[in-house]
Amino acid sequence: MTAPFDLDTGPFWFGGAGIGNLLHPVTDDDARATVDAAWDVGVRGFDTAPHYGLGRSERRLGAALADRPRSSYRVSTKVGRLLVPGSGDGTDLASGGFAVPNDLVRQWDPSPSGVRRSLDESLERLGLDHVDIAYLHDPDVYSLTDGLTQALPALAALRDEGVVQAVGVGSNSVSALSAAVDTGLCDVIMLAGRYTLLEQPAAELVARCAALGVDVVAVGVYNSGLLSNPLPAPDTTYDYAPAPASVLERARALAAVCSRHGVTLPDAALAFPRRAPAVRTVAVGAQSAAQVRENAARAAAVVPEELWADLRAEGLLPA
Template sequence: MTDIPFDDGPFWLGGAGIGNLLRPVSDADARATIDAAWEAGVRGFDTAPHYGLGLSERRLGAALADRPRDSYLVSTKVGRLLVPARGEGDDLESGGFAVPDDLVRQWDPSPSGVRRSLDESLERLGLDRVDIAYLHDPDVYSLRDGLTQALPTLAELRDEGVVRAVGVGSNSVAALSAAVQTGLCDVVMLAGRYTLLEQPAAALVERCASLGVAVVAVGVYNSGLLGQVRPSAGASYDYAEAPAGLIARANAIADVCERHGVTLPEAALAFPRRADAVRAIALGAQSADQVRENVERAAVDVPDALWDDLRAAGLLEV
């Protein structure tokens, strides 16, 4: 198992929000978000070229520039190169980020593409190294090429001392399971598939524990549904409107949570950290207030009896 101290601090700050995910965020608000996380003891920061076509990496690098490099951890991702484009509009519809579309994402899992991606990320971040490099969403493009070309190249970079740990980030259980089977992963970033709402990745998490592969859980609010004390119609699930059945299930879980004196979001943050393999969770934010709210939620002591009662009610599988 890698020696990276994932669990220093309440959580890792996810960088999609400060890359203008779904809506614009000013430079000042992005900086305040990172500063609030730092003040709360957050020392892990995750980003990617995909997030705002490089905007997240640039903003994160600027905010960390005056802080001692050995006092924090940074992860970024490879697999998508950013190449110039005509830039006639914005990226919101095609990529999900409210930024100009003067760059376009280009899948390149080749050894040269992986090394170029990391070099360009380091330039945007203003750093000479990152701690973790993930292959980003290989299932979206070509899982086979990702696992036979990109992941071995990341392992070479680790062995060369360029990065400390490598792995794959995805919301696909099948993709992450295949990545773990290669024996090359130190860590996987598991998005939205091991949450209080649903646990299709339970077997994968157990497998990671047996192999010494660390898991960083992200999307623990299921893109918003579990982030509300009482989810209502129009709540987001998997970046779309949540079906009525899932809203009802989330509220049934909330009923049990309230009987134990905790809220649905507080339990959602506590749940994945119960698994031995889950070394950290990463939470995105677009304001300092969101960071502080998540810090307060993460500090809540959730009683073990809650999990027993959820299982007894058929609302929790593990």
Template sequence: MSDVDLDRGPFWFGGAGIGNLLREVSDDDARATVDAAWDVGVRGFDTAPHYGLGLSERRLGAALAGRPRDEYAISTKVGRRLVPGPGDGVDDDGFAVPNDLVRQWDPTADGVRRSLDESLDRLGLDRVDIAYLHDPDVYDLAAGLTQALPALAALRDEGVVRAVGVGSNSVAALTAAVETGLCDVVMLAGRYTLLEQPAAALVDRCAELDVDVVAVGVYNSGLLSRPLPAPDTTYDYAPAPPELVERARALAAVCGRHGVTLPETAVAFPLRAPAVRAIAVGAQSAEQVRSNAERAAVHVPAALWDELRSIGLLAD
């Protein structure tokens, strides 16, 4: 178990949005978003070089500058280094930023150390609390687990970071990572949500091994973010299949019978598992942050979980 304070309340701030995920966010709005997170009590902040080709790290570091460093925890990621790009267009990986930089996979020990040094420079910090290996399954899982993850563990042992792990939406990749014995924490994206729980066995295994879990993607990128899902909503950043929209609507109906909304229940769901020490929720505006905080403060009655299990919408 990590010695990082993975406090449950209300949630960690996910920094992809202020890296211009899918749309541009102004510097002022990004700053206001982080300020709002601080004001509602958030003291955990997650980012990555991948998010806006370093834009998220730069904005987050600027917004946290002057805050008491011992009062918050911050995580970033390694695996993708940023190198000069063509500068002739926009990023082709989902972020509305110029392509003057591009991502380069580098799972080597030297690449891990250089990536972390570059992140610290963008953040304007001398340390981060958690360093994750980011999406190793996308390029070379074996290299990630035999080169990059041991390099992260060495940095932890040297005191450069307090905790290390892997972040991914692949259950298989995270399962392999925790079985190495090198992970303090994993960031599990979208695979342990109110909608679906393909990572349930992984979460249980993490509890057995004292590996902390930070659950992200609790809204499945949009499908669970509204009280009543719309037909044109998204799932994993793509149009949601009709059968999943219907499942989400069935979940929403049960939530309504118990006096809570679908998004409120989606935020509460992962934290029922002992291994899940925190959730991280992204935002692109101060209004979204405050809405998420209000949702996180809602008590979801135990009878709701019982009904979901009894009608087959939630596994035992």
């Protein structure tokens, strides 16, 4: 299956985790300015999820888009985690990674009723009457079997009813996404951090998606920070943890080759996934207008074909 519309609109999709206070607080005004900046650079696809800031990302995104014609942009959100009352005695930072009060907590519910409830509550937070794509979010974290036998068919039924236009699964697990594609129910998958300039454990999956007509949205293209600077610093992160020495060394080797071609490491990191036919777009998060504009400049950078050949010659990309 293929999404019934072109995902490739604008320089990239906007990833909404940052405006949900991912790791750091963001004010409402800064969140609005971040979305506004994305719009100004031509972004017309916006991704969010209940998980991101316990609904804060959805509320902020919806408020920022409220005055724009609904037909002029696309929105994706996710199901699988319901938000239910929490203790309210602390923050979500340790358990969920977001600097927000823990007055709500996530509750896994892959049932058809849970999927419908999740989508309805997301629409209420967004202030929209529909989203374009609904993903099952990280089923491997809870129960992949239940996710693929209950939640994904429920999403497909909503698509067939016309409630959403396309459905799929989002995860950083290659095996989980492979199993999802095997169901034949996915129009699109959101692949997090497993098909990047640094590493490509999902290369076979991406090739199979091309053959099956399943679109891929690549996210985590900077490997959570490692590839986001021209020269990775010793204290940089990889998969939201300190980068191991071997991984840091590989990133620096990539940066050195990029520099020889007059390209920065983040320029190449943003360009690399889109070379695969199945990868229809990338989604890039931001917590400020400046970060959005920086990503837009990277997306516009010209990356010479010779760079990829040199990376292959040095064993930094597969031959």
